[in-house]
Amino acid sequence: MSFELILFYTASAAALFATVMTITRLNAAHALLYLIASLLAVAVLFYLMGAPFAAGLEVIIYAGAIMVLFVFVIMMLNMGQQTVEQERQWLSFGIWIGPSIICLILLAEVVTLLVNDERMAGARIVSPKVVGALLYGPYLLAVELASMLLLAGLVGAYHLARPLNEKDKKAEAE
Amino acid sequence: MISIPVEHGLLLATILFCLGLLGVLVRRNLIFVLMSMEIMFNAVGLAFISGGSRWHQADGQIMFMLVLTLAAAEVAVGLALVLQLYKRFKTVDIDIVSDMKG
Numbered sequence: 001m002s003f004e005l006i007l008f009y010t011a012s013a014a015a016l017f018a019t020v021m022t023i024t025r026l027n028a029a030h031a032l033l034y035l036i037a038s039l040l041a042v043a044v045l046f047y048l049m050g051a052p053f054a055a056g057l058e059v060i061i062y063a064g065a066i067m068v069l070f071v072f073v074i075m076m077l078n079m080g081q082q083t084v085e086q087e088r089q090w091l092s093f094g095i096w097i098g099p100s101i102i103c104l105i106l107l108a109e110v111v112t113l114l115v116n117d118e119r120m121a122g123a124r125i126v127s128p129k130v131v132g133a134l135l136y137g138p139y140l141l142a143v144e145l146a147s148m149l150l151l152a153g154l155v156g157a158y159h160l161a162r163p164l165n166e167k168d169k170k171a172e173a174e
Numbered sequence: 175m176i177s178i179p180v181e182h183g184l185l186l187a188t189i190l191f192c193l194g195l196l197g198v199l200v201r202r203n204l205i206f207v208l209m210s211m212e213i214m215f216n217a218v219g220l221a222f223i224s225g226g227s228r229w230h231q232a233d234g235q236i237m238f239m240l241v242l243t244l245a246a247a248e249v250a251v252g253l254a255l256v257l258q259l260y261k262r263f264k265t266v267d268i269d270i271v272s273d274m275k276g
Contacts, residue, residue, distance in 0.1 A: 023213075058219075
């Protein structure tokens with residue numbers, strides 16, 4: 001079995017394990033740690049499949065931006081006196097071990113890949129330049145539609161998350 | 175150099191998608207439902223990337239980017255709904271809101 005395939009199956013196993021752990025956790029903060037590990041494993045898979053730009057986007061947008069939204073909401077749902085005690089309990093030492101091991105395995109894979117860069121640099125890699133050229137060529141309309149979707153998401157989120165006004169409170173009381 | 179077999183990439187994407195679907199069906203906490211939907215989006219992106227890798231085309235990555243924007247918009251609206259639900263019902267259990275008013 002080739003060197004590349006071993007890395008592929010290891011990252012796949014990490015992604016599957018982290019995903020199973022995500023959907024079986026009882027605590028949302030613990031599930032988020034495993035979900036981030038799963039997304040990082042999928043980013044390594046993207047890199048192995050010759051899509052380095054997609055791997056970067058996966059780490060920056062999925063594991064970065066979208067997961068931060070989840071963290072914000074989980075923290076906002078737990079306001080009160082017991083919050084500090086609860087966070088201390090959530091972030092106890094044992095919780096970190098599982099996700100940390102997965103992340104260390106993935107880090108080792110990335111380091112191995114970077115060290116063996118000459119071997120990996122095949123013709124298979126689809127460079128960001130090609131992606132960008134296509135994105136602003138034939139796919140221009142899709143980019144515009146995506147921007148309108150994001151605008152609609154922004155307006156929708158702003159509208160839905162507003163504080164309850166007097167009329168709503170009256171309707172709630174009835 | 176042996177490239178990664180596309181069947182295995184698609185198989186992994188299928189399993190991840192099924193796990194996400196299982197999460198949506200089984201979990202009753204709205205935050206877990208949203209997380210499972212993220213897993214499903216991610217699995218679809220993986221399928222696109224492995225297809226694009228098989229044919230050496232950039233279209234897979236472009237479709238992945240569109241899935242990414244869709245996931246971002248979905249999660250923003252979904253989490254705003256979670257906040258609104260918590261404000262009104264003091265819970266994130268989606269079975270509570272299965273009854274309609276009127």
